[in-house]
Amino acid sequence: MVGSLRYVCNTRPAIAYGVGLMSRYMETPKQSHLLAVKRLLKYAKGTIGYGLIFPNKFSSPNHSMVGYFDADWCGDKVDRKSTTCYVFMLGDAPISWCSRKQSVVALSSCEAEYIAASMGACQALCLETLLEELKTGTEEGMLLMVDNKSTINLAKNPVAHGRSKHIETRFHFLRDQISKRKLKLEFCRSESQIADILTKPLKEERFEELRNKLGVKCIGKLN
Template structure:
């Protein structure tokens, strides 16, 4: 994968980024690229001779990958005739995300960015923590505690949220702490510092794209889970989902469900419905990139009652009150686009996104997500 940078100064362009992107977009369309409908910053060109070239555009930064090095070189020449460019070579740093290539595979991490966060709050020499939060952690909007500086708190949360782009192990803890940005308390700041102490001990941790997956046919798998009535203040549940492409996570989320669930079955049902919407987006994107297929995507759920409720089209007492938007899932299952499968709670990797777990469980689930430390690859 190559990384190139366009120079807007060649044309004296000082317009907003949208105007600049519009000009590059027009050029790419003219030379045979198609803009992905699912993701407007991604372009694909497929040719019988040149193979496939995929381009990701973010303002004036580009990532280019393809099936043949020669076709990428020819495409680079086309760009250079139109724009002044800086060739930054094989990708190793992009938008704060670092890439380390080894014989084992490609490691995506943010160790430099994580260290900057620690320096910003004078915690680069703090004691490390084994996990980002305590097991069964519960934070609340207590009025009995003292307030803390909301500006500092929001700054730390914003930095940690960007760090979650390569750290699914932080997602749940940061999601919980994000709920108190309006009026943070001492206990909330203590929870954030616990996350930072964990980051201190795992600076080089990231997601490994194994070399063993190169050239193999990878399927999209989804794990969804929920923590029923996990919020202590409004009793709403916490939903989490994680998408695995082959053996590597590519998308994950931990968020509070929008409504109060009346049972664990309903909480799981809503969590799978939220994951189903993301599933359809990823399936459409993979098809546009030429990586998709017509095989139904498998969703792993650890609640048998929820699976039966999703497959049963008959409304009854425990399901007829569920909002219509969540029943979109039943349509996808009925059309054969999604396939539901039961998995044991011990195998549910999405547990990491819905609740605080013990040290042993945390280490096991983290290993399941292909997360390794940079030092292990050197």
């Protein structure tokens, strides 16, 4: 059942967090996990008419791609690891997304989001290369949006200090790409953070709001 839901995630990014969470317990599942999977299946069936919308007109005049990054600090109550998530939007349409548990324990929310942005930076460069091949790329670096100002300061400051000297070297890839101006990191308010839907469970109203911003809409209502 989880495998089927993972397939559905290819066109229904709003359930990526829930499916990823259930995937962590496939080795030793309990009755509660089965009930959670059935609830996801019920949601998928109840919203079978929903799908991704790729508009023929973009709200962004230059069709630029924007990445949204977020992390749920210490969201896993067992090993205290955080969940990384990112969403890349081309105009009003999601092109790439991910919700995955981090491989290391972050010591702060700043560090968790820094790691998330570093992981997503690799995907950002891949998508930037694809846009260049399609002759739709821009000379400016891709814009990455995070809702943590401390993360932005950490990424733009090349000086090692108490908050960052323990972070694994590979996660400083983000800092290197920003210094080369291949990527740009900017702040966005939490209520505008689209990637929030991929980090943790949300209340129904907030979930539906972000689902709509993510480009997942009822196809029948568009006709």
